[in-house]
Amino acid sequence: MSHVYVLGQFSTADALLEATRVLRERGRESLETYSPYPVHGMEETLGTPKSRVPFLVLGGGLTGVTVGFLMQWFCNAIDYPINVGGRPLVSLPAMVPICFELGILLGAFGAFFGLMMLLGLPRLHHPVFDADAFRSASVDHFWISFRTDDAEKAQAELSTLGASEISVVEDRE
Numbered sequence: 001m002s003h004v005y006v007l008g009q010f011s012t013a014d015a016l017l018e019a020t021r022v023l024r025e026r027g028r029e030s031l032e033t034y035s036p037y038p039v040h041g042m043e044e045t046l047g048t049p050k051s052r053v054p055f056l057v058l059g060g061g062l063t064g065v066t067v068g069f070l071m072q073w074f075c076n077a078i079d080y081p082i083n084v085g086g087r088p089l090v091s092l093p094a095m096v097p098i099c100f101e102l103g104i105l106l107g108a109f110g111a112f113f114g115l116m117m118l119l120g121l122p123r124l125h126h127p128v129f130d131a132d133a134f135r136s137a138s139v140d141h142f143w144i145s146f147r148t149d150d151a152e153k154a155q156a157e158l159s160t161l162g163a164s165e166i167s168v169v170e171d172r173e
Contacts, residue, residue, distance in 0.1 A: 060110025
């Protein structure tokens with residue numbers, strides 16, 4: 001099955017924001033915007049949900065602390081207990097560095113791999129990259145793309161919104 005992507009080029013960030021808002025109000029889905037620099041307010045206009053990455057980092061960090069504590073507890077109290085000078089087999093202050101380091105390590109892994117998973121990376125190619133005019137997206141123009149079944153209607157819609165250039169790209173998966 002092939003999908004058709006329609007791309008519209010805008011000369012200013014404000015025009016891109018307005019076109020994105022109008023397209024979203026009209027029910028367009030799978031909207032993606034491309035710009036040479038971050039555009040303030042784009043997340044709200046696209047309706048981007050809150051990130052789940054902080055929860056992944058918290059889960060990784062708590063897992064690291066728990067694994068660090070249980071590993072030390074098992075080694076010191078169960079597997080190979082050594083009573084030196086009447087000290088306790090499980091001493092919480094001595095366990096803090098390992099628990100802290102494992103919490104940081106697994107939290108960082110949660111952030112990195114969780115973000116990769118949520119973003120669907122690595123994606124080395126997207127069909128919109130095939131449009132020749134799209135090269136200006138990282139230089140000086142603003143683009144919006146979306147997947148559609150009716151390319152002619154989408155082109156007319158982008159034209160009425162003020163797109164200076166419109167491209168159609170077909171994705172053959």
